[in-house]
Amino acid sequence: MRRTWWPLGPASVLVPAGAIVVAVLAMTWPRLDWPYPLWVQTSAQFHQQFTWAGMIAATWACWYATVMHAKDRIWLRPNAPRLGAPAVVRHLTMLVGWFVGAYLVALVPVTLSTLGGIGTPDPLVMLSGVLAMVAATALGYALGAVVPSAVVVPLVAIGFYALLVGGSANGERLAVVAPVLNLEPELGQRESLPLLVFRVALFIVVAVAAIVLAGRAATRVQPWRAAVDAAVCLAVPAALVAAALIRPPVVFVADAHPPASCTEKRGIRYCVHAENRARLGDLVRAVDPIIVRFGTKPANIDQVWDQALTFRPIDMENARGLEIAWLEPDGAIESGVATTAAGIYACDDEYTTRLGLITGDIDHYLTTGVLDGTLAGLSAPEMRQWLAKHQNQLYACTLTPNDLPGAEAR
Amino acid sequence: MLKIEGIVAGYGRRKVLRGVNWDLRPGVTGLLGPNGAGKTTLLSVLVGLLKPKAGSIAVGDVRFGFVPQRFTMAGGMRLLDAISYTAWINGVARHDCDAAASRALAAVDLSDKADERVKTLSGGQRQRAGIAAGLAHEPDVLVLDEPTVGLDAGQRWRVRDLIASIGRTRLVIVSTHLLEDVSHMCDRVGVLTGGRLVFDGTVSELEASDGPRERRSPIEAGYERLLEE
Numbered sequence: 090m091r092r093t094w095w096p097l098g099p100a101s102v103l104v105p106a107g108a109i110v111v112a113v114l115a116m117t118w119p120r121l122d123w124p125y126p127l128w129v130q131t132s133a134q135f136h137q138q139f140t141w142a143g144m145i146a147a148t149w150a151c152w153y154a155t156v157m158h159a160k161d162r163i164w165l166r167p168n169a170p171r172l173g174a175p176a177v178v179r180h181l182t183m184l185v186g187w188f189v190g191a192y193l194v195a196l197v198p199v200t201l202s203t204l205g206g207i208g209t210p211d212p213l214v215m216l217s218g219v220l221a222m223v224a225a226t227a228l229g230y231a232l233g234a235v236v237p238s239a240v241v242v243p244l245v246a247i248g249f250y251a252l253l254v255g256g257s258a259n260g261e262r263l264a265v266v267a268p269v270l271n272l273e274p275e276l277g278q279r280e281s282l283p284l285l286v287f288r289v290a291l292f293i294v295v296a297v298a299a300i301v302l303a304g305r306a307a308t309r310v311q312p313w314r315a316a317v318d319a320a321v322c323l324a325v326p327a328a329l330v331a332a333a334l335i336r337p338p339v340v341f342v343a344d345a346h347p348p349a350s351c352t353e354k355r356g357i358r359y360c361v362h363a364e365n366r367a368r369l370g371d372l373v374r375a376v377d378p379i380i381v382r383f384g385t386k387p388a389n390i391d392q393v394w395d396q397a398l399t400f401r402p403i404d405m406e407n408a409r410g411l412e413i414a415w416l417e418p419d420g421a422i423e424s425g426v427a428t429t430a431a432g433i434y435a436c437d438d439e440y441t442t443r444l445g446l447i448t449g450d451i452d453h454y455l456t457t458g459v460l461d462g463t464l465a466g467l468s469a470p471e472m473r474q475w476l477a478k479h480q481n482q483l484y485a486c487t488l489t490p491n492d493l494p495g496a497e498a499r
Numbered sequence: 500m501l502k503i504e505g506i507v508a509g510y511g512r513r514k515v516l517r518g519v520n521w522d523l524r525p526g527v528t529g530l531l532g533p534n535g536a537g538k539t540t541l542l543s544v545l546v547g548l549l550k551p552k553a554g555s556i557a558v559g560d561v562r563f564g565f566v567p568q569r570f571t572m573a574g575g576m577r578l579l580d581a582i583s584y585t586a587w588i589n590g591v592a593r594h595d596c597d598a599a600a601s602r603a604l605a606a607v608d609l610s611d612k613a614d615e616r617v618k619t620l621s622g623g624q625r626q627r628a629g630i631a632a633g634l635a636h637e638p639d640v641l642v643l644d645e646p647t648v649g650l651d652a653g654q655r656w657r658v659r660d661l662i663a664s665i666g667r668t669r670l671v672i673v674s675t676h677l678l679e680d681v682s683h684m685c686d687r688v689g690v691l692t693g694g695r696l697v698f699d700g701t702v703s704e705l706e707a708s709d710g711p712r713e714r715r716s717p718i719e720a721g722y723e724r725l726l727e728e
Contacts, residue, residue, distance in 0.1 A: 098575060161569055163566065163585060171589070
C-alpha cells in the first residue's frame with residue numbers, strides 16, 4: 090500500500106481523495122432516491138461534479154509539486170537521471186490515480202441508482218469529466234512546479250474556483266472550455282458531439298502541456314527559459330480556447346422529431362416523450378384535478394406536453410392551446426395549467442389589480458380546491474358555474490367589477 | 500579517476516574560475532579557499548549545475564553524489580522515504596530504493612531515525628541525512644559543499660569521521676573554509692584562490708611551510724603562505 094503514496098506519507102493522497110469523495114457524494118446524494126433518474130443527467134454528473142472535486146485536485150496537486158520541487162530540495166540535482174519528466178510522470182500518475190479514482194468511486198452510487206433509468210449512458214460525456222479531472226490535476230501540479238512556493242497554493246484554489254464560477258455564470262459561451270455546464274441536460278437533449286470532441290481534445294491538450302511544462306520547470310531552467318517554456322506549452326491550449334470562444338459549438342442538441350406517447354381526457358391531449366411513457370398516467374393525474382375544478386375544458390388549453398418534446402421549435406399549427414409540463418426525475422410534475430386557466434398571464438398587472446387580484450385567487454382554487462380571498466364564500470359548484478360563464482371575458486381581459494363572483498348577489 | 504582541465508566558468512560576463520586543472524584520486528580531497536575564491540562554482544561545474552565556458556572534465560561513467568551547502572527535505576517526510584526518493588531520482592530501481600536508503604542511513608549511523616519525520620532531526624543528524632541522500636545511489640564521487648557549517652563541535656567531529664570513512668571506498672571532494680576539517684578528514688587538498696588552483700597535494704605538504712608556529716597550526720601556516728604568494 091505504501092508504494093501508492095510514496096514518497097510522501099498517506100495523508101498526502103488520502104486527505105484530498107477523501108475530500109473529493111465527500112464533496113461528490115454530498116452533491117449527488119439527493120439524486121439517489123429519484124424514481125425516474127435520467128442517464129443524460131447522470132452522465133453529465135461526471136463533469137458537473139467537477140466544481141469542488143476539480144478545485145481540490147488542482148490545489149492539492151499544486152501543493153504536492155511545491156513540496157517535491159521546492160528550490161533547495163536535496164533530490165533536485167540536474168544530473169539526476171529521473172529529474173524532470175520521469176519524476177513528474179510518476180507523481181502525476183499517483184495523484185491522478187488517487188484523485189480520479191476517488192472521483193469515480195464517489196460517482197458509483199449515483200451511477201448505480203440510475204441503472205434501469207431513462208435513456209442510456211453517454212461514455213463520451215463521462216470521459217470528458219474524467220479528462221477534466223486529469224487536466225486539473227496536471228495543471229495544478231504544473232503551476233506548483235513552476236512556482237514552487239506555498240504562496241501559490243491558495244492562489245490556485247481561488248483561481249480555479251473563480252474560473253469555474255465565472256465560467257458557469259457566463260452561460261453557454263464558456264461551456265466549451267469550462268468543465269461544468271451552466272445547465273444540466275434534460276430528457277430529449279444531449280450534449281453535442283462537436284462540444285464533446287472539443288472538450289475531450291482540450292482537456293487532453295491541457296494535461297499534456299501541463300506535464301511538459303512541469304517537466305521543464307522541474308529541471309530548474311533559468312527564469313527566462315521557464316517563462317518561454319510556459320508560453321510555448323500554454324500556446325496550444327490557449328489557441329484552442331480562443332478558437333472555441335470565437336466560434337463556440339452548440340451545447341445541447343435535441344431530436345428533430347422526438348417520439349411521443351399521448352392520451353386524451355376531457356378534451357385535452359396529453360403527450361410525453363416516449364422514454365417517459367411510464368409517466369403519462371402521472372401527468373394526467375397531476376393535471377386532471379385542475380380541469381375538474383375548472384368544470385369544463387378551459388378555452389385556452391387544448392394540450393399538455395412533456396417539456397422533453399419541446400426542445401426543437403414547435404410547429405405553431407400544432408401548438409394551439411399548448412401547455413408545457415415538467416416531469417422531474419425526482420417524481421415532481423409541474424405545469425402552468427392552473428395559471429393559464431386562471432388567465433394570470435392573459436392580462437396586464439393594472440387590469441388584474443383593478444379586479445382585486447381575482448386571477449390569483451382562481452389559480453389558487455384550481456391548484457388546491459380552496460376558495461378564499463375574493464372568492465371566499467363561494468361554493469365549488471358556484472365557482473365552476475362562474476368560470477363557465479365568464480372564461481372568455483377572463484382571457485380577453487374584459488371582465489368588469491360587476492362580473493366578479495358574488496357581484497350579482499351584492 | 501577524475502581529471503579537470505582548463506575549466507573556465509562564471510556567471511554572466513564575470514569569470515570566477517580562470518583555468519582550473521586538477522587531477523583527483525580516490526580518498527577525501529579538501530577544497531580550500533577564501534570566500535569568493537570559486538569553491539562552490541567549481542563544485543557546481545563538477546556536478547553539472549553550471550556549464551563551463553571552456554575546459555573539460557574527464558568523468559567517464561562516474562556517478563556523482565552531491566550534498567550542497569544549503570539543502571532541504573520535505574519536513575513531513577519520513578527520513579527513509581526522503582533518502583529512498585533521492586536514490587530513485589538518481590536512477591535506482593524503485594524496488595531497490597528502500598534497501599539502498601537503509602544502507603545509506605546505516606552508513607551515516609541514522610538507522611534508528613529511519614521512520615522519523617525529517618523535521619524532527621537535529622542539525623548534525625540533518626547534515627548526516629544529507630550525506631546519506633548523496634550516498635544512497637552509491638556514487639563513485641561524493642561532492643560535499645561546506646558539510647560542517649553550522650554544526651556544533653561534537654556534530655562536526657561525527658561528520659568529519661563519517662566523511663573520512665566514506666573516503667576509504669570512493670573519491671570524496673569536500674569544499675570547506677575550515678582548516679580543521681581538512682586536517683582531520685582529508686588525504687589530499689587543493690587550494691583555490693583568484694579562480695585558480697594554486698596548490699594540489701597532501702595535507703602534510705600543505706603543512707610544510709614556514710610561519711610563526713607559536714600561534715598558528717602547521718596547516719594554517721602553510722595555507723596562509725599560499726594565499727600570500
